[in-house]
Amino acid sequence: MVDKRAVDDVTFQVKKGEIFGLLGPNGAGKTTTIKMLCTLLLPTSGDASVLGKSILKDDKDIRKRINLVSGGERGLYYRLTGRQNLRFFSELYGIPPATREARIEELLQLVGLGHAADVRVEDYSRGMKQRMHIARALVNDPDILFLDEPTIGLDPEISRDIRALVKKMADNGTTILLTTHYMFEAEELCDRIAVINNGKIVAMGTAQELKDLVKSSTVIEVVTVLDPQECFESLKQTPGVMNVVSDRFSGRHLNRFQVEKREELFDVINDALRPYRIVRAGYDEPTLEDTYISLVSHNEL
Amino acid sequence: MNYRASLAGFKQAFINFIADPQWIIPSIIAPFIFTIVALMIYNDSSGPVVLQAVLGGGVLGMWGNTLYSSGWSISYDRYNGTLEPLMVSPTKIMDVVAGRAVWHTIIGLSNAVLVFVVAEIMFDTSLTLQNPLLFFAVLIMTLFSLASIGLIFSAFFVLTRTSSVLMSSLEFPIYVVSGALFPVTLLPSWASWVSLGLAPAWGVDAMRYAAFGAFETMDLLTDVGVMIILIVAYLVIAAGLFRRIERNVRSHGNMGRF
Numbered sequence: 001m002v003d004k005r006a007v008d009d010v011t012f013q014v015k016k017g018e019i020f021g022l023l024g025p026n027g028a029g030k031t032t033t034i035k036m037l038c039t040l041l042l043p044t045s046g047d048a049s050v051l052g053k054s055i056l057k058d059d060k061d062i063r064k065r066i067n068l069v070s071g072g073e074r075g076l077y078y079r080l081t082g083r084q085n086l087r088f089f090s091e092l093y094g095i096p097p098a099t100r101e102a103r104i105e106e107l108l109q110l111v112g113l114g115h116a117a118d119v120r121v122e123d124y125s126r127g128m129k130q131r132m133h134i135a136r137a138l139v140n141d142p143d144i145l146f147l148d149e150p151t152i153g154l155d156p157e158i159s160r161d162i163r164a165l166v167k168k169m170a171d172n173g174t175t176i177l178l179t180t181h182y183m184f185e186a187e188e189l190c191d192r193i194a195v196i197n198n199g200k201i202v203a204m205g206t207a208q209e210l211k212d213l214v215k216s217s218t219v220i221e222v223v224t225v226l227d228p229q230e231c232f233e234s235l236k237q238t239p240g241v242m243n244v245v246s247d248r249f250s251g252r253h254l255n256r257f258q259v260e261k262r263e264e265l266f267d268v269i270n271d272a273l274r275p276y277r278i279v280r281a282g283y284d285e286p287t288l289e290d291t292y293i294s295l296v297s298h299n300e301l
Numbered sequence: 302m303n304y305r306a307s308l309a310g311f312k313q314a315f316i317n318f319i320a321d322p323q324w325i326i327p328s329i330i331a332p333f334i335f336t337i338v339a340l341m342i343y344n345d346s347s348g349p350v351v352l353q354a355v356l357g358g359g360v361l362g363m364w365g366n367t368l369y370s371s372g373w374s375i376s377y378d379r380y381n382g383t384l385e386p387l388m389v390s391p392t393k394i395m396d397v398v399a400g401r402a403v404w405h406t407i408i409g410l411s412n413a414v415l416v417f418v419v420a421e422i423m424f425d426t427s428l429t430l431q432n433p434l435l436f437f438a439v440l441i442m443t444l445f446s447l448a449s450i451g452l453i454f455s456a457f458f459v460l461t462r463t464s465s466v467l468m469s470s471l472e473f474p475i476y477v478v479s480g481a482l483f484p485v486t487l488l489p490s491w492a493s494w495v496s497l498g499l500a501p502a503w504g505v506d507a508m509r510y511a512a513f514g515a516f517e518t519m520d521l522l523t524d525v526g527v528m529i530i531l532i533v534a535y536l537v538i539a540a541g542l543f544r545r546i547e548r549n550v551r552s553h554g555n556m557g558r559f
Contacts, residue, residue, distance in 0.1 A: 032554070038389050041554035063391040074382025079320040080313070091309035092390040092397070120320070136386065 006032040007043070008199040014144075014177060014192075019170050021190035022179040025296055029199040030179040034146050037177065038068045051143060064093070066144045067137035071152035073129055075136075078122040082113055082132050085121060086139055093140035107135040111165060127158035134165055145169060147178045151185060163189060183289040193288075197296045207288050214291045217242055219284040220257045220269050225277035227253050235272055240265050243293045252279060258290045302399075306392040310400025314370075317377070318408070327369040332362020332412040333419060340424045351426045352512050353483070359416040360481035360505055363409040363447055365472060370405035371451030372468040374398045375458040384459075388547070395543040398455045402448040409444045431514025439511050439525065443504030446528055449535035450500070456542035459550060480505050500531035 007029040014020040022030045035041035037050055039059035048055045050062045076085050086104045095103060108114045111131040116124065121132060130150065137145060147166065151159040159182075166189055170176055180186050186193050187207045194204040203210055232244050240260040247254045255273065259265045270281055286294075318324050336358030343354040375398070378384045387394055420426040430436045454471065478485065478496040485496040496502040507524035510516035 035554055040385060040388055040551060042548075042551045060391050063389060066389070068385065068389045070385065072382070075386055077313070077317075077377075077381050077383060079317055084313075084316055088309050088313050089386065089390065091305050091312075092387070092392040094303075094305055094391075140390075 005199050007036070009046070010196065010199070010201055012194050012201060012204060014175060016143075016175055017170065017173055018191045019166070019176045019178060019189050021186040021193040022177065022196055023181075023183070023186055023193055023292060024179075024196035025181075028196045028296075030196055031148055032199075033196070034068070034148050034177065034179060038066060038146050039063060040068075064140065065142055066146065067140060067142040068146045069133045069137045069148065069150050071130070071149035073126060075133055076121045076129060079120060081118045081120050082108065082124070082135075083117040085132065086135060089136050090139045095139060103139065103141075107138055110138070110168070111135045112161070127154055127161070130154060130158065130162060131165070134162070138169070142174065144175045144177065147176060149179055149181065151180070151182065159185070183287070183292055187288045195292060195295045202295050203291075210291050210295075211286055211288060214242075214258065214286045214294050216261065217258050217286060217290075217294070218261050219286050219290055220259055220266055220281065221284045222255045222257070222269060222273050222281040223279040224253045224255060224273055225279060226275075228255060228273050228276040231272050231276075235269065238265070238268060241269075243290075243297050245289065245293055256284070256290065258286060258294055303392055303396040306396040307400035307403070310397035311404045312400075313397075314374075314401040314404035318404070324408075327366045328408045328412065329415065331365050332358065332416055335361040335365070336416045336419045337423070340420060340426070351420075351424075352428055352509070355416060355420045355426065355428060356505060356508055356512070357481040357483075358420075359413045360443070360479060360501060361476055362412040362416060363444060364475055364479065364481070364501065366405060366409050366412055367402075367447040367451040368454065368468050368472055368475075370402065370408075371398075371455040372458055374401045374455050388550075393543065394459065394547060395452065395456070395540060398543075399452060402451050402455070405451070406444045406448045409447065410441070413440060413444075428512075430512050432511045435521075436508060436511035439504060439507040442525065442528055442532070443501055443508065446500030446504055446532050446535070449532050449539065452539035453535055453542060456539055456546050459543070459546045475499070475501075478502065498531070500528045500535065503528040503531065 010029070010033055012020075022033060024030045032041065036043050036055060037048055039055050039062055042056070051065055053062050055062060077088065080088065083104060086107060087100065090100045090104065105114070108117045111134055113128060113131055113135065116128060121129065124132065134150070150166070151162050154162065163185060166176060166178070178186075178189060190207065192204065192206055193210060194201045195210070196202070203213060227246075229246065232246070235241055235257070236244060240262050242258040242260070244258075245256045253276070257265075257269050259269075266281075266283075270278065273281075318328075336355065339354040339358040339361070340351070343350050375384075378387060387397065417428070420428060454467070458467070478488065478492050479499055479502045480496060481501075485493050485502060488496070503524045507521055507528065510521045510524065
């Protein structure tokens with residue numbers, strides 16, 4: 001058993017109606033943070049305040065006004081229909097029968113599952129289950145909604161639908177705390193983002209403010225035909241090279257080098273990648289992903 | 302106690318019963334087999350011995366059903382990954398589990414009826430109950446005593462992912478010490494002491510009195526009184542256990558695992 005602090009002295013505030021993102025690599029402490037704020041997990045020390053109440057002492061009061069959506073397929077009763085699931089969870093929150101059915105119908109329409117309301121959840125697709133998770137989490141009309149990687153494993157179209165739903169919820173005044181691995185998702189949705197690594201917050205601000213943290217750097221983007229992974233290690237040792245990210249697209253390799261603003265580095269990188277058949281090379285502004293990689297690989301700027 | 306949550310648990314168990322045919326095994330097939338075995342053991346006997354066999358078969362079926370349902374109650378949430386959404390809600394898990402337990406108590410009652418039908422039709426036992434109303438009342442209380450023991454087990458099942466192993470190991474000892482198949486006076490004295498702490502054992506005794514008719518009022522009142530005290534004690538213990546175990550689970554944050 002590894003003795004490791006999952007979350008260490010994390011402090012942040014989320015404003016009412018804000019979409020706040022927690023970004024970080026696997027095991028960084030995002031889910032642990034969310035679970036503590038949802039009162040599912042007790043901190044070994046310290047406290048947190050949710051809606052002005054202590055997660056240690058006022059867990060029952062907090063639970064009435066929050067809800068949680070976790071990514072993945074589980075979290076619904078498979079043998080029950082979508083409507084029966086929503087009815088069950090509504091009853092746990094004490095939603096009066098007079099308003100319950102109308103609310104359930106409204107939620108089913110909101111998540112686009114009106115047509116599948118009376119189908120058993122075991123017959124739902126992955127995307128339908130995730131939308132049902134969101135409907136389930138809205139039964140108590142929560143003031144704060146915690147979304148733990150809500151689009152993980154979903155296809156792009158369903159992910160876009162889920163993001164649209166999240167925006168709609170925020171427009172309706174729900175405060176949202178979101179964890180995600182996807183930079184574009186964080187950038188598209190979040191008013192502010194905290195980057196968490198090894199249980200500590202290493203940076204916090206709007207997407208632009210985070211990108212500004214690396215404005216002293218630039219990105220050299222080189223597209224190659226062959227995979228140049230083998231030369232990355234030596235390039236990373238080159239003074240001025242901060243990090244390297246490589247992705248495949250359309251059969252090519254898109255290699256992004258975050259570097260200090262020094263002219264000679266362009267030639268150094270191009271020389272190193274020439275054997276891998278360069279298609280094009282140029283400068284780019286650091287994206288949120290470049291910033292994130294820089295933050296989690298160095299932990300500080 | 303949150304009655305709405307218990308009602309939700311009750312309705313959910315009912316829907317699941319309809320949706321999942323595997324329930325036929327503990328609810329119909331098992332008590333059917335228990336009764337046949339019991340009646341075959343006591344074949345060629347008559348009167349009180351046959352009644353003992355029928356009572357035994359009924360109680361064994363009800364106990365098996367209670368144990369299965371209490372283990373199921375939490376494993377069901379583990380399997381579906383719904384323990385976390387349950388715990389995020391302001392409802393206590395015990396309230397939901399209690400509602401499910403009440404549903405299974407009702408199913409337990411159907412076990413009892415089935416056992417009597419099997420005894421009459423297949424074995425022609427010609428049983429007559431001297432005090433049917435009293436018998437029925439004590440039977441209901443015995444079912445609730447089983448359900449309240451089931452709640453205690455459910456609390457433990459929150460902690461473990463191996464509830465099926467626990468259920469199997471708990472099933473047979475209760476058959477013996479509850480006095481379901483034979484009077485506990487036949488057991489070694491230490492086993493009789495164990496049965497004193499088991500509400501169903503007092504219930505079986507009271508059912509015997511109600512069925513045979515010849516009893517001292519004080520004896521019946523003692524059985525019923527002790528059973529009520531034990532049911533209340535079980536409920537208090539279950540509530541305390543659920544509270545402690547929920548806190549324990551919150552300390553480890555492992556309720557999402559299956």
